[in-house]
Amino acid sequence: MIKVCSCQFEVEAGRPSDNLVKMLSFVKEAKGNNADIIIFPEMSIPGYFIGDTWDSSAFLHECEECGQELVAAATDIVIIFGNIAIDWKKKNRDGRCRKYNALFMAQNGHIVAPMDSVYPFAIKTLHPNYREFDDSRYFYSTAMLATELHTETANLIKPFTVTINDQKLKLGCILCEDGWSDDYPISPLDILCANNNLDAIINISASPYTLGKNNKRHRVFSQHAKKNNIPVFYVNKIGIQNNGKTVYTFDGSSTVYAVDGSIASYTPAYSEAASYIALNNETTAVQPINSDIETNDISCIYKALSYGISKFLQKIHMKKVVIGISGGIDSAVAAALYCQIIGPENVLLVNMPSIYNSATTKDLSKEMAQNLNCAYAVMPIQEVIDFTINQFENTPIQNFSQNIPEKIKISSFVAENIQARDRSARILAGLAAAIGAGFTCNANKAETTVGYSTLYGDQSGFLAALADLWKYQIYELAEYLNNEIYHKQVIPQAVIDIVPSAELSAEQNVNEGKGDPIKYLYHDYLFRSFVERWDKATPEDILQWYKDGTIEKEIGCADGLINKYFPTANDFINDLERWWNLFSGMAIAKRIQAPPIMAVSRRAYGFDQREAQNGPYYTRRYKKLKQELLSK
The missing domain is CATH 3.60.110.10 (Carbon-nitrogen hydrolase)
Structure with missing residues (x-):
């Protein structure tokens, strides 16, 4: 023998x-x-x-x-x-x-x-x-x-x-x-x-x-x-x-x-x-x-993330982390993960409300910290945001031109980005440096796919541990953490049930059921077809499947969602082009500058998904299909 x-x-x-x-x-x-x-x-x-x-x-x-x-x-x-x-x-x-x-x-x-x-x-x-x-x-x-x-x-x-x-x-x-x-x-x-x-x-x-x-x-x-x-x-x-x-x-x-x-x-x-x-x-x-x-898929994902995050922290000699806690599902899962890996005594959760953050999410953030028994702070940002906007709008520009005006007017969209950057670049980065820690990026894969994040804002951090997980996997991981790891509901059910929202404007009021423009039940699977299919889907493929009535089967989402979300072909096409333009446009620039991503899927962003900044492209066949559908 x-x-x-x-x-x-x-x-x-x-x-x-x-x-x-x-x-x-x-x-x-x-x-x-x-x-x-x-x-x-x-x-x-x-x-x-x-x-x-x-x-x-x-x-x-x-x-x-x-x-x-x-x-x-x-x-x-x-x-x-x-x-x-x-x-x-x-x-x-x-x-x-x-x-x-x-x-x-x-x-x-x-x-x-x-x-x-x-x-x-x-x-x-x-x-x-x-x-x-x-x-x-x-x-x-x-x-x-x-x-x-x-x-x-x-x-x-x-x-x-x-x-x-x-x-x-x-x-x-x-x-x-x-x-x-x-x-x-x-x-x-x-x-x-x-x-x-x-x-x-x-x-x-x-x-x-x-x-x-x-x-x-x-x-x-x-x-x-x-x-x-x-x-x-x-x-x-x-x-x-x-x-x-x-x-x-x-x-x-x-x-x-x-x-x-x-x-x-x-x-x-x-x-x-x-x-x-x-x-x-x-x-x-x-x-x-x-x-x-x-x-069990979610069990395997948890093991990979838990092991990978632990080893990564050891390699970069980081023992403490600061996490921006919003009351939403992504930051809640990140908090539960890091507390399990490095201990709650090494985690600081920070809630950074503006005038748009509801009492609901602020209370849920505090409840998360109490459930995890980790340090918690509330640092409002509205005063600083108001100061920044006022400074921008009332500081005259010298040598101004037709393209660059004497006075800068801050739009509501820019104001949203100012909030996100203030939270990450000022508070989280500053706090992390002050206590010898790093701060996390809590983005999921759907957001990363279409750049639904702010460059130098919530897309910042030392590691994007969740950025290879689709939103539905984030929810599965939340349930797994509660039921199999902590054996109690550390992530409150209300966090799981609440509408996903960045809460950056009145149009994202969670108490009124308003939230992110991404319809995750459908877009998770649409975006996944752009990235993880071995033969990657393009707008031409998507539009052909839509025309044939097979799109839900092809991308794997639930039946009935297309008719629910898109009453007309025009609605469907506008939505498709909106996200394809972002995915193959500005989102690439954001991904290039994003933190490293912990890979678990068959195609993770970074070196796994090789990308060039060439801008969106639509094939001639796509344009023909579009014309056929809209002419009806």
Whole structure:
């Protein structure tokens, strides 16, 4: 029997020496537990999302040296790990030194090379260049190497052979994307399985968490195991990493799939643990066991946010936060989350009413603070707003022109923005600095999509933890926090029931049922179709679905909403164009300047959603459809 250890641990991006210390500790533990093989995740020494740090030779040398130390520790155990591999004699396409995202195997203090291999390591073959990934910017792939060597890519994908306890094992080792080959012209896993009589497939990964991704992975890897009658070991890292604008959690969820496709071993998400299982060389099977894999979406979202926020705060050494509490659902959920993560003693809630804020929302803000048992302050802003408006309107402009008048007149819309900026740029930022804290951005994804926020105002903060959640998910999270985390109603029911409103004018009076212009029951799903559909929807698609009477089915909202909200085609088209113009116009500028976003969805804003400021565009077919509908 061969005993295999899957090592799921927190990889610190850009800190190879720190990661090495952890890995050596796990190797020592695995040896004490009589493991024959220990498997670490992809890029477990350098980390994965480190930007152009990959262009630093000093950093690359550090990674090499750490890898050599880990190889030296491979006595009485086989170590499989991910690291950057450098061929200093060759160049990447950018003229810098050749770099490979590589898998190394070590035994008896030496590197074990794949069979008949060009290099003493396995190279990642399929380089993802979608969503958050940018692998081809830094790494050379097996396919690129094959072109250089004038050979077929399949000729460079080889298994490893190693002898353990007098048993000769043949292991097919792949890196992350190499197991997700449906949309690629080749399948590294199928190449390895063909005519090689493998004993196991090993997939080392650096796979960020995305809602629903694990369920798809279970289907894909179960099929691989069953199809090839070979157990599959999937080892993923935990921790958080970022590419500047978007923060990703790595959930681990390392899994062993038995030859029948069932789950034989599962390491719970976000836990740092070494998991052991026996590989029977004679039957190439592992003993299936029951797993308690969670399938509840909102539970998974909570875990990702809670873990991600906690780790992010640790990385930036922030222990206290200031939250603007409005009496609305977004700030209430943010307050409940942060109090749970860092403790209510480290949270200051601040209500900042103007003349437009109702007694209802002010009372709810106070009730939230009392329920959470955290610090609370009320800082009215009307006096400062009046002063600012008066200053603007009564300060003469020198050298004025036809385009810039001598006196500035403040419109009601500008006055709304002044309120939002005063709250964030003056009060929240000032308070945070005064107590050594940061202040949060509480925006949700619907608001972020169409820029329903004020630049340098409520779109400011150190982190937008909720900006990858649609409004309906915010409500689900509120219920989950009450029922499953706090086990009491810390978020008052009235907060959940009240109409969403910025309360920046008399037109947004919540006591009169007035609120945001976004009709979340419909617009959540419309906006989601702009962003999260793999084939992203455009106004042309939306208008065609409207014409066909299938729009509610296509975008996933409830039946009957279109007729309820839009009595005529003209109403529907005006609404569609209003939000599309914002989404592809000013909202992009706001998103570029927004705080980093904690990603949970299949398409988060930031580096995940690549955007250019080109302005809104309507296809010729859209214009024709519009004309047809309006002519009726």
